[in-house]
Amino acid sequence: xxxxxxxILLIPALTAALLAALPGYRMTARIxxxxxxxxxxxxxxxxxxxxxxxxYLLVDDLNKVFIVLTTFIGFTTxxxxxxxxxxxxxxxxxxxxxxxxxxxxxxxxxFAMNLALxxxxxxxxxxxxxxxxxxxxLMVGIYRTHEALEAAWKYFILGSVGIALALFGTILVYMAxxxxxxxxxDAMTWTVLLTKADKFDAALLNVAFVFLLLGYGTKIGLAPxxxxxxxxxxxxxxxxxxxxxxxxxxxxxxxxxxxxILLAINxxxxxxxxxxxxxGLISCVxxxxxxxxxxxxxxxxxxxxxxxxxxxxxxxxxGGALANFAALLHMTMHSLTxxxxxxxxxxxxxxxxxxxxxxxxxxxxxxxxLGWGLVLGVxxxxxxxxxxxxxxxxxxVSSTFARQPGLAIILTTAILVALGxxxxxxxxxxxxxxxxxxxxxxxxxxxxxxxxxxxxxVGIYIPPMLVAGFENVARLxx
Amino acid sequence: xxxxSFDIAHLLAGxxxxxxxxxxxQDRLLALINIFATHAVVLALSVAWQADIQHAPHLYxxxxxxxxxxxxxxxxxxxxxxxxLSIHREIETVVGVxxxxxxxxxxxxxxxxxxxxxxxxxxxxxxxDLAFSLSVVLLGLLMMVTRRNAVSQVIGFMSLxxxxxLAATGAKGMPLVVEISIAFSVLIAFIxxxxxxxxxxERFDTVDMQALDRFRGExx
Numbered sequence: 001x002x003x004x005x006x007x008i009l010l011i012p013a014l015t016a017a018l019l020a021a022l023p024g025y026r027m028t029a030r031i032x033x034x035x036x037x038x039x040x041x042x043x044x045x046x047x048x049x050x051x052x053x054x055x056y057l058l059v060d061d062l063n064k065v066f067i068v069l070t071t072f073i074g075f076t077t078x079x080x081x082x083x084x085x086x087x088x089x090x091x092x093x094x095x096x097x098x099x100x101x102x103x104x105x106x107x108x109x110x111f112a113m114n115l116a117l118x119x120x121x122x123x124x125x126x127x128x129x130x131x132x133x134x135x136x137x138l139m140v141g142i143y144r145t146h147e148a149l150e151a152a153w154k155y156f157i158l159g160s161v162g163i164a165l166a167l168f169g170t171i172l173v174y175m176a177x178x179x180x181x182x183x184x185x186d187a188m189t190w191t192v193l194l195t196k197a198d199k200f201d202a203a204l205l206n207v208a209f210v211f212l213l214l215g216y217g218t219k220i221g222l223a224p225x226x227x228x229x230x231x232x233x234x235x236x237x238x239x240x241x242x243x244x245x246x247x248x249x250x251x252x253x254x255x256x257x258x259x260x261i262l263l264a265i266n267x268x269x270x271x272x273x274x275x276x277x278x279x280g281l282i283s284c285v286x287x288x289x290x291x292x293x294x295x296x297x298x299x300x301x302x303x304x305x306x307x308x309x310x311x312x313x314x315x316x317x318x319g320g321a322l323a324n325f326a327a328l329l330h331m332t333m334h335s336l337t338x339x340x341x342x343x344x345x346x347x348x349x350x351x352x353x354x355x356x357x358x359x360x361x362x363x364x365x366x367x368x369x370l371g372w373g374l375v376l377g378v379x380x381x382x383x384x385x386x387x388x389x390x391x392x393x394x395x396x397v398s399s400t401f402a403r404q405p406g407l408a409i410i411l412t413t414a415i416l417v418a419l420g421x422x423x424x425x426x427x428x429x430x431x432x433x434x435x436x437x438x439x440x441x442x443x444x445x446x447x448x449x450x451x452x453x454x455x456x457x458v459g460i461y462i463p464p465m466l467v468a469g470f471e472n473v474a475r476l477x478x
Numbered sequence: 479x480x481x482x483s484f485d486i487a488h489l490l491a492g493x494x495x496x497x498x499x500x501x502x503x504q505d506r507l508l509a510l511i512n513i514f515a516t517h518a519v520v521l522a523l524s525v526a527w528q529a530d531i532q533h534a535p536h537l538y539x540x541x542x543x544x545x546x547x548x549x550x551x552x553x554x555x556x557x558x559x560x561x562x563l564s565i566h567r568e569i570e571t572v573v574g575v576x577x578x579x580x581x582x583x584x585x586x587x588x589x590x591x592x593x594x595x596x597x598x599x600x601x602x603x604x605x606x607d608l609a610f611s612l613s614v615v616l617l618g619l620l621m622m623v624t625r626r627n628a629v630s631q632v633i634g635f636m637s638l639x640x641x642x643x644l645a646a647t648g649a650k651g652m653p654l655v656v657e658i659s660i661a662f663s664v665l666i667a668f669i670x671x672x673x674x675x676x677x678x679x680e681r682f683d684t685v686d687m688q689a690l691d692r693f694r695g696e697x698x
Contacts, residue, residue, distance in 0.1 A: 171646050
């Protein structure tokens with residue numbers, strides 16, 4: 001049975017195997033881009049022809065949004081990655097045989113993320129997220145420096161503990177489902193779980209959700225479980241930072257959302273919302289203050305990712321049609337903007353030969369296109385109008401004000417604190433006297449500007465089709 | 479279910495918790511590796527017993543993986559690493575053995591209270607297995623937190639994972655158990671190969687995680 005659903009899994013898997021066998025980086029980079037594009041094109045076809053859910057895989061309105069976002073950013077990042085990796089080979093930071101490995105891992109990661117998104121089985125989803133963790137660990141450590149190995153190790157250990165806790169939660173969900181559904185595969189299948197969740201043992205589901213929140217929360221990067229995230233972002237290759245921030249955090253979030261729906265169906269179970277609200281708010285406040293003491297530019301944007309994931313989890317925790325809509329929009333906007341920023345930062349660190357904020361300066365003078373691109377990206381991520389992040393943050397805050405004014409004030413304060421921190425650092429990096437080397441860049445700016453253009457357009461005018469789609473998903477999330 | 483088969487399952491799961499406690503206060507790496515091998519053997523026995531009483535032959539595969547991979551292959555590999563890095567004579571300062579043990583007892587009590595209270599409806603064997611496995615998971619976490627050596631952290635993680643396998647096999651008729659235990663074995667193999675290939679000692683001159691912390695960008 002070959003259809004769009006199996007294709008988005010088969011294409012990356014086969015490409016990964018092919019890339020592992022091919023030498024040379026020019027060819028493999030092109031194949032990587034091409035495969036990512038085909039995957040994206042096929043994922044769009046899911047809107048036209050939606051395959052019926054099977055025992056292991058499913059496509060519904062909820063995961064279609066995630067799949068298209070994942071494959072799109074996967075494609076644009078592969079374009080950026082081609083020019084980034086080319087530069088890394090020229091200056092000798094990466095050896096050609098590592099590049100072969102890198103491209104194979106890139107496609108393996110795409111496969112794992114797509115599998116996690118389309119899995120109709122909670123066990124299969126867990127395995128896919130584990131696979132995604134493994135591939136990113138390998139890529140984070142690819143430079144083989146002290147820092148990269150330490151970051152990879154830390155990510156490995158914390159990520160493993162996270163997915164171990166998530167597995168315990170998954171087992172508990174099965175235990176809750178078994179008396180109602182009976183033994184076997186059905187008791188781990190989403191579509192079956194959803195129809196019977198109201199009869200599950202509520203106490204068991206509650207405990208399960210705590211483990212799932214801690215487990216997948218580690219992968220989302222929620223404070224206080226975020227310790228791996230800044231290191232992994234700062235020390236790995238920049239395309240991987242972009243994919244981590246833009247996609248992998250979302251995939252873990254998606255897993256959490258699935259279980260949230262399950263709990264919401266059961267009337268006796270504890271409401272999952274307040275837990276998510278609390279963790280999201282803590283992450284957001286914590287990360288926004290952490291922005292001030294950062295000296296490494298990639299580390300700074302990693303903390304910004306924690307802040308935004310906090311906002312998104314907060315909004316999903318608040319629930320309701322409007323907050324869910326805002327959260328979905330914010331997730332999309334954050335993914336696009338943050339990966340665009342990492343594209344810019346990747347080129348910046350290559351031109352300047354450093355990631356230290358103190359050694360980078362005057363970018364708008366030396367590299368105007370890149371410098372202003374970065375300015376636009378940071379303006380967007382800080383949540384200033386007229387860009388899309390402003391729209392979504394405004395929706396989150398205003399929907400919260402209507403229900404919990406106290407929380408909205410904390411959230412707004414955190415967003416403003418983060419804005420201050422970001423601009424403080426941005427000012428030093430892009431304006432003022434040029435610092436550091438001023439080599440001209442041979443970069444591909446297209447992915448960055450495509451992302452920023454989408455964010456700008458959404459900030460001004462959201463297409464009705466998008467609104468209808470998101471509203472539909474927001475209703476599903478309850 | 480006959481009371482004898484229940485008692486044996488209970489004994490084996492309880493044994494796993496006991497061996498977890500043994501791991502907590504080992505201050506020599508080779509001794510710790512031996513205790514971990516024992517942990518894996520007890521797990522293998524427990525899983526095999528579950529396979530027998532649940533009439534679930536696929537669980538024998540999980541038991542076999544536990545025995546061959548975790549009780550034999552991994553300890554042998556770890557021992558070679560430890561000897562090769564010549565850290566087998568080092569004595570690891572385990573902060574406050576008494577305190578750690580007390581904390582461990584507290585964690586076991588916690589998991590009993592939590593799991594037994596939320597599962598009054600489940601069958602008794604699954605209930606107790608869950609409570610025991612949560613204890614093993616928490617003790618593994620405790621070990622990862624209190625140890626600084628990368629090798630003992632890995633052992634902490636593997637005993638944590640043994641607890642998960644116990645939970646998965648105790649949940650009667652759970653599908654994908656074999657697949658999940660294979661996925662976990664791959665993960666562990668990666669960790670062990672990671673220690674070996676990255677040759678942490680070569681890069682850092684030590685496997686002490688505190689030394690690794692110095693390389694962080696923020697503290698320079």
